Amino acid sequence: MTSLLFKALAEGRLVGSYCPKCNAYYFPPTPMCPKCRGDAQIVDVPKRGVVLTYSEVYVSNGLYEPPYYVAVAQFGPFRVPGPAASRVGIGDSVEWRIVEIKRPPGRWYRFYYIEDQ
Amino acid sequence: MVLAYLVAAGMSKIGRREETSRELIIEAFKEVLEVVDPDLIEAIYVGVQSETYEHQIMYGTLAAEALGLLPKEAYRVEACAAAGALAFHTAVMAVKSGLVDVALAVGVEKMTAKPTEEVTDALMAASDLVDQLSGITIPAHYALVARRYMYQYGAKEEDLCAVAVKNHKHALDNPKAHFRRAITVEECLKSRPVATPIKLLDSAPISDGAAVAVVASERAARRMTDTPIKILASAVATDTLSVSQREDMTWPFAVWEAAGKAYRQAGVEPRAIQVAEVHDAFTINEVLMYEALGFAERGKGYLLAREGQTYIGGKIPVNPSGGLKARGHPIGATGLAQIYELYLQLTGRAGRRSTNAEVGIAVNEGGVNSAAVVHILAV
Numbered sequence: 001m002t003s004l005l006f007k008a009l010a011e012g013r014l015v016g017s018y019c020p021k022c023n024a025y026y027f028p029p030t031p032m033c034p035k036c037r038g039d040a041q042i043v044d045v046p047k048r049g050v051v052l053t054y055s056e057v058y059v060s061n062g063l064y065e066p067p068y069y070v071a072v073a074q075f076g077p078f079r080v081p082g083p084a085a086s087r088v089g090i091g092d093s094v095e096w097r098i099v100e101i102k103r104p105p106g107r108w109y110r111f112y113y114i115e116d117q
Numbered sequence: 118m119v120l121a122y123l124v125a126a127g128m129s130k131i132g133r134r135e136e137t138s139r140e141l142i143i144e145a146f147k148e149v150l151e152v153v154d155p156d157l158i159e160a161i162y163v164g165v166q167s168e169t170y171e172h173q174i175m176y177g178t179l180a181a182e183a184l185g186l187l188p189k190e191a192y193r194v195e196a197c198a199a200a201g202a203l204a205f206h207t208a209v210m211a212v213k214s215g216l217v218d219v220a221l222a223v224g225v226e227k228m229t230a231k232p233t234e235e236v237t238d239a240l241m242a243a244s245d246l247v248d249q250l251s252g253i254t255i256p257a258h259y260a261l262v263a264r265r266y267m268y269q270y271g272a273k274e275e276d277l278c279a280v281a282v283k284n285h286k287h288a289l290d291n292p293k294a295h296f297r298r299a300i301t302v303e304e305c306l307k308s309r310p311v312a313t314p315i316k317l318l319d320s321a322p323i324s325d326g327a328a329v330a331v332v333a334s335e336r337a338a339r340r341m342t343d344t345p346i347k348i349l350a351s352a353v354a355t356d357t358l359s360v361s362q363r364e365d366m367t368w369p370f371a372v373w374e375a376a377g378k379a380y381r382q383a384g385v386e387p388r389a390i391q392v393a394e395v396h397d398a399f400t401i402n403e404v405l406m407y408e409a410l411g412f413a414e415r416g417k418g419y420l421l422a423r424e425g426q427t428y429i430g431g432k433i434p435v436n437p438s439g440g441l442k443a444r445g446h447p448i449g450a451t452g453l454a455q456i457y458e459l460y461l462q463l464t465g466r467a468g469r470r471s472t473n474a475e476v477g478i479a480v481n482e483g484g485v486n487s488a489a490v491v492h493i494l495a496v
Binding site: 002005026027028052053054055056057058059060061062063064067068070071072079080081082083105108 | 234235237249250251252253254256311312313314315359360366
């Protein structure tokens with residue numbers, strides 16, 4: 001499942017899955033729709049999203065240097081959990097960007113706050 | 118319907134302990150020897166979260182060896198913090214199936230010897246890989262839920278702290294609790310952040326401890342005690358590993374599902390429950406439990422805490438033991454620590470924290486309400 005995500009990240013894409021039969025979307029991407037168990041398609045996650053919830057993390061497992069920010073954001077039909085580059089609030093607009101990281105899988109994504117137009 | 122019975126339960130003192138898991142299990146087990154002839158035990162099921170803490174697996178064999186029960190059937194079950202209740206569920210299944218007459222459920226965890234960062238990492242293994250790589254620790258998961266809950270329903274940080282204040286007060290009368298110290302809402306609000314809005318005093322501690330319970334068929338139970346506790350329901354349900362993939366991040370679907378199954382198995386309504394031990398790993402979760410168990414309407418659980426209705430003597434006493442928050446949270450032991458408290462409550466052994474209850478519910482969950490185990494017990 002997540003290897004589909006890793007492959008896409010290596011290509012600079014953030015992807016999820018879409019099941020044409022169920023009209024359902026999944027993140028992270030999965031090869032099989034859990035509803036109908038049919039083949040799911042890989043589709044790109046829209047670039048812009050809205051923050052649904054967030055937290056500033058002070059106690060880490062060593063992966064990130066605290067304090068750091070995490071959020072869940074809605075990008076079109078996908079709901080994506082991830083690290084945020086700065087403090088964000090519920091309802092804020094964000095975009096995802098691919099960033100290099102010093103540990104496997106080498107690339108990850110991060111949410112960046114963007115001013116509403 | 119064939120029932121299984123709880124005939125005895127035991128628990129070590131919970132806290133920062135010098136002892137190994139092996140010794141903690143023995144400490145908890147000694148308490149059941151007053152009631153149970155150990156030679157009658159035919160199978161042992163052990164709930165443990167992680168091999169990381171002691172670099173140990175094979176806890177089934179370890180327990181059988183430590184308790185003088187070799188070469189009996191013994192193995193480990195695991196669903197992170199739900200492992201203890203899952204061990205109890207497995208014992209109930211074994212007895213109800215007729216495969217064994219007497220089964221021992223054991224829960225244990227020895228956590229405090231490791232630094233907080235390593236414990237945080239071990240617990241994070243309960244998350245989806247994407248959440249792990251995103252740095253979303255287990256407290257951060259509950260924080261994401263808490264922030265969304267506060268946004269949707271208007272609950273305040275004070276309302277969450279009210280749960281911690283209650284559970285610390287209850288633990289004052291529990292000699293085996295990790296913390297026996299009253300706290301105030303102000304102290305809780307001022308305690309250092311773990312993952313905002315969750316603070317240190319919203320969080321269960323890292324603890325060491327063990328708990329055990331003996332489950333028996335009716336025939337075997339009658340030979341051991343005149344007052345066996347009926348296990349009216351034992352139900353398990355699951356939900357997504359990542360809270361982000363739930364339709365409503367604030368709704369603990371697996372708990373609601375398992376509770377619904379348990380109420381149907383037991384043939385009782387939520388209002389029949391007179392005492393509850395619920396999984397308050399973080400204060401927000403006790404609030405969610407009130408809702409999923411039918412003690413409060415959806416989105417209104419925080420009012421129960423705010424109004425003090427869940428104190429001993431209140432409308433529905435919740436966590437008379439002090440809960441995970443103050444009794445302590447040795448992960449694998451927690452589900453059986455809850456069963457132990459119900460055993461004390463239902464057999465009139467709870468002393469100053471007695472609720473005089475005849476019907477009780479225990480709710481243990483793992484991940485972030487990703488696996489839920491619900492038991493209903495009655496005299």
